[in-house]
Amino acid sequence: MTSRDAKEALGKFTRRQLMELDTCAHCALCTEYCPVYMETEEPGHAPGVRSSKAVKLYDKQHGLRARILGPRPVTDEEVEELSDSAFNCTFCGRCMEVCPFGIQTHELWSKVREVVHDLEGTPRNVGMLEEMLDESQNPYGLDPDSRLDWADFTDLEEIPEKDKAEVAYFVGCTTAFKGANHEVAFATASILNMLGEDWTLLGEDEWCCGSPLLLAGDEHSAKEYAKHNVEVLESRGVKRLITGCSGCYRVFKWEYPKLLGGDLKFEVLHTLEYLLEKLESGELKPEKTDERVIYHDPCELSRLGGLIDEPRKVLAYLANDWVEFAEHGIDVRCCGGGGLLQASNNEARLAIAKKRLDEAKSLGAEIITSACPSCKLTFVDSAREHEVDIEVLDLVELVAKQLGIL
Amino acid sequence: MALNGALSALYSFFVTKLPYITIAVFLLGVTYRLQRWLSAPKGPEGPPLHWPSALKYVVLDVVLFRKTYKTDKLMWLVLVLFHIGTGGILFGHMRGFHLWSASMFEVLGHGFAEFMVHTLPLYMGWMFLATQIYLLYRRTRLEGKQLQSLANDYGALVILLITSILGQGMRIFPPEAIPTETYSVVFIPNLIVLHLEKVPSHHWFFWHVLFTQLLVMYLPWSKLVHVVSGVATSALYGSRRRKYDL
Numbered sequence: 001m002t003s004r005d006a007k008e009a010l011g012k013f014t015r016r017q018l019m020e021l022d023t024c025a026h027c028a029l030c031t032e033y034c035p036v037y038m039e040t041e042e043p044g045h046a047p048g049v050r051s052s053k054a055v056k057l058y059d060k061q062h063g064l065r066a067r068i069l070g071p072r073p074v075t076d077e078e079v080e081e082l083s084d085s086a087f088n089c090t091f092c093g094r095c096m097e098v099c100p101f102g103i104q105t106h107e108l109w110s111k112v113r114e115v116v117h118d119l120e121g122t123p124r125n126v127g128m129l130e131e132m133l134d135e136s137q138n139p140y141g142l143d144p145d146s147r148l149d150w151a152d153f154t155d156l157e158e159i160p161e162k163d164k165a166e167v168a169y170f171v172g173c174t175t176a177f178k179g180a181n182h183e184v185a186f187a188t189a190s191i192l193n194m195l196g197e198d199w200t201l202l203g204e205d206e207w208c209c210g211s212p213l214l215l216a217g218d219e220h221s222a223k224e225y226a227k228h229n230v231e232v233l234e235s236r237g238v239k240r241l242i243t244g245c246s247g248c249y250r251v252f253k254w255e256y257p258k259l260l261g262g263d264l265k266f267e268v269l270h271t272l273e274y275l276l277e278k279l280e281s282g283e284l285k286p287e288k289t290d291e292r293v294i295y296h297d298p299c300e301l302s303r304l305g306g307l308i309d310e311p312r313k314v315l316a317y318l319a320n321d322w323v324e325f326a327e328h329g330i331d332v333r334c335c336g337g338g339g340l341l342q343a344s345n346n347e348a349r350l351a352i353a354k355k356r357l358d359e360a361k362s363l364g365a366e367i368i369t370s371a372c373p374s375c376k377l378t379f380v381d382s383a384r385e386h387e388v389d390i391e392v393l394d395l396v397e398l399v400a401k402q403l404g405i406l
Numbered sequence: 407m408a409l410n411g412a413l414s415a416l417y418s419f420f421v422t423k424l425p426y427i428t429i430a431v432f433l434l435g436v437t438y439r440l441q442r443w444l445s446a447p448k449g450p451e452g453p454p455l456h457w458p459s460a461l462k463y464v465v466l467d468v469v470l471f472r473k474t475y476k477t478d479k480l481m482w483l484v485l486v487l488f489h490i491g492t493g494g495i496l497f498g499h500m501r502g503f504h505l506w507s508a509s510m511f512e513v514l515g516h517g518f519a520e521f522m523v524h525t526l527p528l529y530m531g532w533m534f535l536a537t538q539i540y541l542l543y544r545r546t547r548l549e550g551k552q553l554q555s556l557a558n559d560y561g562a563l564v565i566l567l568i569t570s571i572l573g574q575g576m577r578i579f580p581p582e583a584i585p586t587e588t589y590s591v592v593f594i595p596n597l598i599v600l601h602l603e604k605v606p607s608h609h610w611f612f613w614h615v616l617f618t619q620l621l622v623m624y625l626p627w628s629k630l631v632h633v634v635s636g637v638a639t640s641a642l643y644g645s646r647r648r649k650y651d652l
């Protein structure tokens with residue numbers, strides 16, 4: 001790493017982000033709301049400490065002293081520290097929500113990861129994930145032609161893969177490749193079939209949405225993935241894109257226009273927005289369960305995606321008895337499953353989820369539901385690891401169950 | 407009180423020369439800060455400013471400290487009192503620069519005017535000091551555990567604390583004299599002239615003058631820049647909420 005590279009990497013902070021770094025008072029008002037810090041109690045994992053470290057490195061290369069006397073080298077140890085801080089974060093955005101200055105930490109931490117990536121400080125596991133994406137267009141390194149295996153495993157009868165369709169179901173890697181989520185895909189596909197929708201899967205043409213690349217700080221590659229997916233969808237004449245993954249949803253809806261420099265030609269919907277439409281129109285008529293259900297807001301869908309009321313409206317069609325976590329909606333506490341924490345600190349991920357599961361149990365919930373395959377996987381893994389007895393279902397699965405499909 | 411020659415020259419420097427240096431350093435700092443931000447890449451992010459939402463969250467978060475209220479009630483109280491103290495003290499100083507006068511409060515009775523110009527500032531000063539000491543204490547208590555301060559995080563607080571201690575000292579230590587006319591201190595002729603009812607205790611006064619100017623000089627270079635940039639970040643946050651329909 002030459003000092004020119006370091007200067008260039010650290011020079012990536014945008015105007016707003018630099019102003020935010022200068023505004024951060026290192027007040028620690030966000031610290032006790034950070035799920036990762038609260039689990040590890042490592043000072044370096046506190047959001048405000050990350051901001052201190054970032055601005056310190058920035059100033060070494062671009063600060064006043066650097067301008068007058070020349071930049072000072074950024075040491076490997078400093079890069080490692082920044083990397084440890086940056087990757088011990090679920091990207092939940094809670095710190096933004098409690099920051100008295102409204103610092104938009106989601107984008108800021110993203111930029112810090114990009115800087116770490118350019119400073120060659122990406123943790124090994126995350127680097128491997130990038131390599132797997134390179135080889136197989138999914139972060140699990142699985143053969144791209146096994147992307148539709150979930151349909152075989154779940155005995156789905158109709159598997160449409162059309163050249164032209166109104167609606168495309170973007171399954172997402174964590175749903176397609178992780179057994180715990182196969183029924184989410186099955187439920188979605190079955191409901192689309194049941195409604196006689198003109199829909200298609202993208203099969204091998206579906207590439208990862210690019211979210212893990214953005215989380216790894218590789219915006220350049222994420223752009224390629226965005227370009228590919230949009231081209232595939234447009235070539236099939238898709239008008240509505242449906243995805244059940246809150247990560248894919250957020251990236252398609254909020255990041256693609258930024259990455260590609262313009263609006264998309266199709267509408268982006270989370271599956272539950274689509275389901276709500278069908279529930280409200282009376283096309284879907286589920287029975288209500290009497291089991292007590294609790295809904296966990298996926299951070300990427302709620303605070304970072306803008307869908308807070310919709311899942312609750314769906315839930316009202318499904319359950320007679322549903323309860324809320326103390327921290328929900330825009331103030332939701334992360335499940336631990338975001339930000340590639342599984343790759344950098346799986347122990348923390350599972351422990352964070354356990355707290356959420358314990359709270360659900362203490363509220364008497366029999367089913368914990370969410371609207372994100374990452375949340376579901378994290379809850380399932382944690383419940384198994386920590387022996388918590390609770391049923392974990394995606395909201396789409398719950399719809400299918402109450403419709404008698406699952 | 408007679409001052410020895412060197413000290414007298416120093417005090418005279420604080421009043422007659424330093425203000426020019428203060429203004430120059432302050433302006434240089436503002437230029438540096440703006441240049442620092444503007445030289446960074448523009449970036450694709452960020453919705454255009456949506457004024458109603460921006461204003462809403464500036465009021466909620468900057469004026470009323472909504473988020474701090476949600477997260478830490480004690481800190482909220484301290485911040486509210488600290489900012490009331492800041493506002494009150496700035497307002498009080500304006501009287502010295504003839505931007506308002508005690509007669510303004512006379513309509514509400516002489517006793518009230520007395521309270522506003524003599525009693526309240528003293529208590530406000532103690533309150534202001536107490537909140538600063540708490541902020542400093544809190545920072546040191548969390549240092550290395552939940553936060554990692556940079557030198558300028560402490561720098562701003564320490565200069566402010568010294569300035570406030572000196573200012574409060576002026577209030578509680580006996581004045582040198584009570585002149586028949588107001589006692590004027592000319593910082594910049596016809597522009598910055600301070601009018602005092604009492605000739606203050608010199609040492610407290612002149613060192614207070616020095617530290618106030620150091621604070622002004624330090625403002626754009628230090629963490630205190632959040633006084634301005636915090637409004638901008640909150641406005642941008644408000645626009646973001648609008649964009650995400652939250």
Ligand code: SF4
Binds near residue numbers: 033037088090094334
């Ligand atoms: S985004 Fe979430 S996990 Fe990351 S620093 Fe902020 S609160 Fe902590």
Ligand code: SF4
Binds near residue numbers: 024028102
């Ligand atoms: S709450 Fe905001 S200003 Fe305070 S440390 Fe966290 S990010 Fe910085």
